[in-house]
Amino acid sequence: MIVNLFSFPTLITKINSNNFDKKKIIRDIEYNYKIDANRNKWDTKNSNLHHSNRDLNNKKFKDINYKTLIPLYKNDIELYLNNLKFSQKIKYNFKIVNYTCMKSNQNMQSHYHDGADFTAVHYLKFDKEEHKPTVFENKNTYAGYLKYLRPELLNLLDSSDPNNSWVMDYWNFNIEENCFCITPSFLHHYVPMQTSDKTRITIVLNIYLNKE
Numbered sequence: 001m002i003v004n005l006f007s008f009p010t011l012i013t014k015i016n017s018n019n020f021d022k023k024k025i026i027r028d029i030e031y032n033y034k035i036d037a038n039r040n041k042w043d044t045k046n047s048n049l050h051h052s053n054r055d056l057n058n059k060k061f062k063d064i065n066y067k068t069l070i071p072l073y074k075n076d077i078e079l080y081l082n083n084l085k086f087s088q089k090i091k092y093n094f095k096i097v098n099y100t101c102m103k104s105n106q107n108m109q110s111h112y113h114d115g116a117d118f119t120a121v122h123y124l125k126f127d128k129e130e131h132k133p134t135v136f137e138n139k140n141t142y143a144g145y146l147k148y149l150r151p152e153l154l155n156l157l158d159s160s161d162p163n164n165s166w167v168m169d170y171w172n173f174n175i176e177e178n179c180f181c182i183t184p185s186f187l188h189h190y191v192p193m194q195t196s197d198k199t200r201i202t203i204v205l206n207i208y209l210n211k212e
Contacts, residue, residue, distance in 0.1 A: 006140075007166065011080040011182040012173055015122060020068035026125055029201055031064040032061040033101045046109035049102040049191070053204075066096050066203070069122070073180070077120065077207055080182045089212035094120070098204040100191070108191035110137060114205035116185040123202055126177040130196035136165075137188040137200050182207070 033050045034040065036138065040047060041054040052064070077094055100108065113119045121134065146167050147154055157164040165171040173181065183189075183205065194200055 001068055004163065004166075008184050008187060009080070009084060010162075011083075011180075012171075012175075013076050013079070014053070014176075014178045015069075015072050015076070015180050017178050021065075022124070025064060025066070025069075025203075026199075026201060028062045028064050029099055029101050029124075030199055033063060033199060035071055037103070037106075042108055043111075047095045047107060048104045049100055049108050051098055051100040051108075053098040069096075069203070073120065073122070073205060075178050077118075077182065080118070081209075090209050092207060092209050092210045094205050094207045097206050098202060099124075100192070100200075100202045100204065102194050103199050104195055105193060106196050107193040110188050112188050112192040113185035113206055117209045118182055118207035119185040119187075120168075120180060120182045120207060121202050121203040122183075122205075123177055123179045125183050125199055125201035126175060126179070127196065127200075128174075128176050128197055130198055131145065131200040132194055133172045133175070134189050134191055136171045137190070138169055138171065139188055140166070143167070174198060 016076065032052075037050050038048060039050045039052070039055060039058075042051065052061075055061075056063075073096075077092065080084075081090070081092060097113075102108070126133075140190060147169075154167060156161065159168070162171065173179075175181070
């Protein structure tokens with residue numbers, strides 16, 4: 001039996017765009033983007049993008065109605081949690097904490113989601129030929145040294161297989177539009193500088209667990 005020691009459980013699935021009001025949500029987010037492409041109360045020094053974090057009650061922008069998405073997210077979160085082993089019964093709740101919208105020359109700095117147990121990202125509008133995906137950073141201390149200590153190992157392992165991500169400095173999944181990705185919230189990640197003039201839009205959730 002092979003067990004992935006110290007690995008991080010990740011779910012990547014797809015949200016059916018016919019089951020929620022995708023066009024209106026995108027239209028409202030792009031409307032907000034046109035008002036201010038740098039709506040960014042979170043990090044003005046290292047990030048350049050439009051997003052709603054820490055600015056949800058700003059009357060300058062439209063509120064985004066996520067109501068049709070909530071049951072779809074709930075189904076996939078439960079799928080994820082049902083594949084984890086718990087020592088006792090748990091309950092969970094989740095909250096949509098942000099949306100992001102960016103174009104060419106915009107980025108989001110490396111960060112993690114403190115205060116939550118898991119984080120989910122819904123790639124609402126994403127052109128895999130033009131947009132750059134989220135990049136996850138391997139913070140294990142050995143990751144930065146393996147290419148010097150054991151370069152032969154790196155050359156032998158398939159660098160396209162996520163099961164080998166433990167030896168990589170960085171990792172990004174082969175994301176497509178409508179993908180829904182759940183990871184532990186402490187994984188550092190960032191969004192690289194974009195080069196497309198198409199809007200790249202995501203919706204971000206935090207998931208919280210407690211004992212029942």
